[in-house]
Amino acid sequence: MNKSGNTKIYVYNHCPYCIKVRLVADLSGLAYQLEFLANDDEKAHIDRIGSKQVPFLEKKEGTCLKESDEICKYIAEIQSFEIANSSISPIVKGLIAELAPHYRRVVYPRIPYHPKNECDFPTQSAKEYFINKKSQYIGDMDIFLRNPPKDSINEINRILLEIDPYINTPFINGDKFSWDDINIFPIFYILTMAKDLLEIPSNIKKYIQSMENKTNIELY
Template identity: 35%
Template structure:
């Protein structure tokens, strides 16, 4: 199987996680961010992740890929998300990209290997977050907000192994990619329990963190 991704993409991290956590093999292929033709030829739209299954057929949508690989691995469906966790995710999702997106193009990631791919990303994402430089200059303001959200999430964590305290669930699949991307933000302090969880989940799922190159 092959998994087409962008490194910075939280939806791609969802798919990458399930392969690592279920010890399933896949070849990861990073597309350039301005490559529209490849994903459109595969699934009809310009989005990732895209899974090319063993039979050669393509599958999009991150949670569909997660469900497919989880079932293929012989596991029962993943437990759903608590309403409190879903609410946290929806609130954070409103602004966390203002911290992450201006940094993602500065990390030397494979999807931004060409200047045209950086320009493409910035031009498209400005519609979502506004001016990249302006958002970058508001880092301290956004960090203050995020620190409060960290306190709230830390209180919702049942254990540092799994968010629900029992087993892998959709909570981990949805929340870890957000935490992972926030590791690219220098000066953002993770509470101890949340930090331990982030490191443990990265190790178990074989998904790298950005602490070493944080900006």
């Protein structure tokens, strides 16, 4: 039983999937309590949902819902909030997919050390847990932290320039919030963790600032 009687959303600050849910929760006006979990606190997840994953939502009666898209749909339903279908160009979807291996090499090494992520990494143990997990995918994170990979930085800048003409404000496709916002804004969000290394084009910059102003999500 949820003793507080409030809807709770459990997240990591650095997690793009969590940002998807926070977008819908904030824009729909959902009254909820945000709960940040330490990255190595497996018990908090397993006790509630049987597996280690975020985000998950704890309903007022105490039952939990996981999987970010399912949580977005649930919030939209209970809030009578419209999410328009995806309508962005397939070109953009392809470019976003191209970003993934590059932003991981540039952003992941910074995640456990960024001051805004202290809620996710309150202990050295939490930092080491993340570093050990992610190093399996991208290699030695200490090397990338000390020497950010220039090839990936250049690729990110190139891809963002190609995406930029397709990006509108206040929402990514114009006036209607859509699944494209849910799926693409979180990628732009985590890229701001490396804003000192990247060249974020004007349309994207205007768009992410607009979304920041509409929600309780702070860019890096």
